[in-house]
Amino acid sequence: MTTxxxxxxxxxxxxxxxxxxxxxxxxxxxxxxxxxxxEVVDLSLLGGIAVKGLFLAERQGHPxxxxxxxPSGLLNAIGLQGIGVHRFIREKLPELRARRATVIxxxxxxxxxxxxxLARILSDAEGVAAIELNISCPNIKEGGITFGCSLHGxxxxxxxxxxxxxxxxxxxxxxxxxxxxxxxxxxxEAGADAVSLxxxxxxxxxxxxxxxxxLSNVMGGLSGPAIRPIAVRMVYECRHAVSIPxxxxxxxxxxxxVLEFMIAGASAVQVGTANFADPFIWKKLLDGIREYLxxxxxxxxxxxxxxxxxxxx
Amino acid sequence: MPVDAExxxxxxxxxxxxxxxxxxxxxxxxMRAAPGQFVMVRLSHEASPLLRRPFSVFEVLRANxxxxxxxxxxxxxxxxxxxxxxxGVGDVVACLGPLGRPFDVVDPPTDAWMVAxxxxxxxxxxxxxxxxxxxxxxxxxxxARTNRELFYLDWFRSRDVRVVLATEDGSAGDRGxxxxxxxxxxxxxxxxxxxxxxxxxxxxxEAVTHVASGHGRRTQVSVExxxxxxxxxxxxxxxxxxxxPTGQHYVRSCIAGPVFSGxxxxxx
Numbered sequence: 003m004t005t006x007x008x009x010x011x012x013x014x015x016x017x018x019x020x021x022x023x024x025x026x027x028x029x030x031x032x033x034x035x036x037x038x039x040x041e042v043v044d045l046s047l048l049g050g051i052a053v054k055g056l057f058l059a060e061r062q063g064h065p066x067x068x069x070x071x072x073p074s075g076l077l078n079a080i081g082l083q084g085i086g087v088h089r090f091i092r093e094k095l096p097e098l099r100a101r102r103a104t105v106i107x108x109x110x111x112x113x114x115x116x117x118x119x120l121a122r123i124l125s126d127a128e129g130v131a132a133i134e135l136n137i138s139c140p141n142i143k144e145g146g147i148t149f150g151c152s153l154h155g156x157x158x159x160x161x162x163x164x165x166x167x168x169x170x171x172x173x174x175x176x177x178x179x180x181x182x183x184x185x186x187x188x189x190x191e192a193g194a195d196a197v198s199l200x201x202x203x204x205x206x207x208x209x210x211x212x213x214x215x216x217l218s219n220v221m222g223g224l225s226g227p228a229i230r231p232i233a234v235r236m237v238y239e240c241r242h243a244v245s246i247p248x249x250x251x252x253x254x255x256x257x258x259x260v261l262e263f264m265i266a267g268a269s270a271v272q273v274g275t276a277n278f279a280d281p282f283i284w285k286k287l288l289d290g291i292r293e294y295l296x297x298x299x300x301x302x303x304x305x306x307x308x309x310x311x312x313x314x315x
Numbered sequence: 316m317p318v319d320a321e322x323x324x325x326x327x328x329x330x331x332x333x334x335x336x337x338x339x340x341x342x343x344x345x346m347r348a349a350p351g352q353f354v355m356v357r358l359s360h361e362a363s364p365l366l367r368r369p370f371s372v373f374e375v376l377r378a379n380x381x382x383x384x385x386x387x388x389x390x391x392x393x394x395x396x397x398x399x400x401x402x403g404v405g406d407v408v409a410c411l412g413p414l415g416r417p418f419d420v421v422d423p424p425t426d427a428w429m430v431a432x433x434x435x436x437x438x439x440x441x442x443x444x445x446x447x448x449x450x451x452x453x454x455x456x457x458x459a460r461t462n463r464e465l466f467y468l469d470w471f472r473s474r475d476v477r478v479v480l481a482t483e484d485g486s487a488g489d490r491g492x493x494x495x496x497x498x499x500x501x502x503x504x505x506x507x508x509x510x511x512x513x514x515x516x517x518x519x520x521e522a523v524t525h526v527a528s529g530h531g532r533r534t535q536v537s538v539e540x541x542x543x544x545x546x547x548x549x550x551x552x553x554x555x556x557x558x559x560p561t562g563q564h565y566v567r568s569c570i571a572g573p574v575f576s577g578x579x580x581x582x583x
Contacts, residue, residue, distance in 0.1 A: 031550075038547035038570070041316045054550075062565060069543050069551040071366055076543070080550045083565060226365055278544035279357060279366055281411070282319050 018195030029274030030108035075228030079219035099129035138176035138201035160192035183243035241267025257290020345382035350442035354412030371437035432515025458493035524577030534577030
């Protein structure tokens with residue numbers, strides 16, 4: 003047995019100035035505004051909750067069909083249906099705060115100015131732990147991914163938001179680029195506190211009988227175990243490109259998957275699709291991590307970040 | 316509060332080459348389930364199928380007054396329904412529930428008419444029991460392609476439910492859709508207060524709502540949309556509902572429904 007410190011400290015991880023109770027964060031778009039899940043999980047037990055992406059205004063999202071299951075994966079084009087930042091602050095944030103949730107607000111803009119305005123508004127709200135900058139949603143035409151697919155766009159939007167907020171700033175990167183590490187680097191240079199990756203892979207599925215796309219939006223974003231090895235590789239690449247923390251995600255469904263991302267270079271992880279199949283997954287992940295630390299005699303989970311042994315000097 | 320049960324299969328009865336009723340030992344869910352609520356089911360612990368699928372709670376099984384399990388009425392369509400069809404006694408099914416907004420159960424002197432299309436019979440066994448427990452008069456208007464796909468008729472009749480049938484091939488009851496007997500019944504029911512419950516394909520729900528409102532009757536419809544999680548997290552199962560005189564907006568059918576007032580839904 004090891005003489006590990008108290009359990010509290012054992013699972014803590016730091017994302018810039020933000021300390022999370024543990025490295026497990028609910029991924030944006032996969033956990034509503036958090037309050038949908040109060041009957042199945044104590045929100046304060048999660049390392050953080052990245053709430054569903056918010057614009058300034060309410061949004062309807064795409065017509066159904068919005069999701070389709072693919073081999074080991076989930077293809078979605080929800081279209082960022084949401085209540086807008088003002089209703090979020092009024093209707094959701096007070097209860098999230100009362101439940102001691104660590105709230106990471108995911109923001110989406112059609113323009114650079116919208117991102118800036120959202121960050122300004124959220125900086126004045128009580129109970130926001132960090133801002134995740136969604137520059138990577140593949141399912142909407144305007145804004146968002148047009149920033150995330152251009153190095154200049156990424157640099158510009160991160161810099162602009164950096165100027166108006168002291169909250170930890172976490173650009174969420176798209177994997178739909180040739181070299182994701184360059185985007186992590188651009189984010190770091192623009193003043194980001196961390197980067198999170200990957201958002202979903204742009205993908206498509208067709209019904210061969212009707213020859214119609216299975217999603218109303220024609221294309222969508224692929225998540226789930228199908229993308230996990232690609233996501234692990236991208237986290238590994240980004241870890242080597244930047245010195246700010248990397249938050250990894252993509253098909254995590256077990257404690258082993260969490261550990262794989264962390265060993266590849268992630269300081270924390272996000273879990274999305276797996277929560278749909280098993281909304282009670284959080285305790286299983288945390289128990290699995292503790293068991294791993296015990297078994298390997300590791301004092302703190304943060305000690306394993308980036309420790310992959312590739313045999314290179 | 317939903318419960319996640321690793322439920323053992325108690326029995327699996329094949330009703331036809333496509334339909335089966337599977338009984339699951341999930342007392343914690345069964346004792347909480349209200350008519351119209353559903354469970355999210357998964358049979359695989361591997362990555363395929365990845366997501367759970369929604370099923371109405373069909374029957375609540377009781378012994379000595381205590382809920383011991385529940386059944387699901389399933390029709391083979393995709394992977395999960397095929398796994399449900401083939402499941403053996405003792406197999407384990409991950410079952411999360413009860414979920415969703417239940418039916419509003421009416422009391423006498425209001426009569427209850429349950430309009431079912433095909434596998435849309437599923438929510439009406441528990442509803443019939445709840446209605447009969449209140450002494451409400453219950454009629455089941457039940458349509459299918461053929462009489463070989465009409466099930467549990469004796470079950471309903473033995474609970475004093477009046478059964479009216481329609482089949483597309485005319486092998487039982489009216490030849491045609493359920494709206495045929497529904498229209499006729501409505502014409503003969505002037506002066507009685509009636510609540511109409513409906514479950515089946517969406518075009519049927521739209522037609523039932525239309526016929527019922529033509530006679531000034533209220534409807535409660537149970538919809539089925541492609542559902543990812545059942546808890547409001549994924550925003551896939553949305554349905555448009557009326558918002559003011561001209562507007563509409565999407566609501567999640569898993570938590571705002573699956574039961575809606577038929578007049579509130581924007582059909583088509």
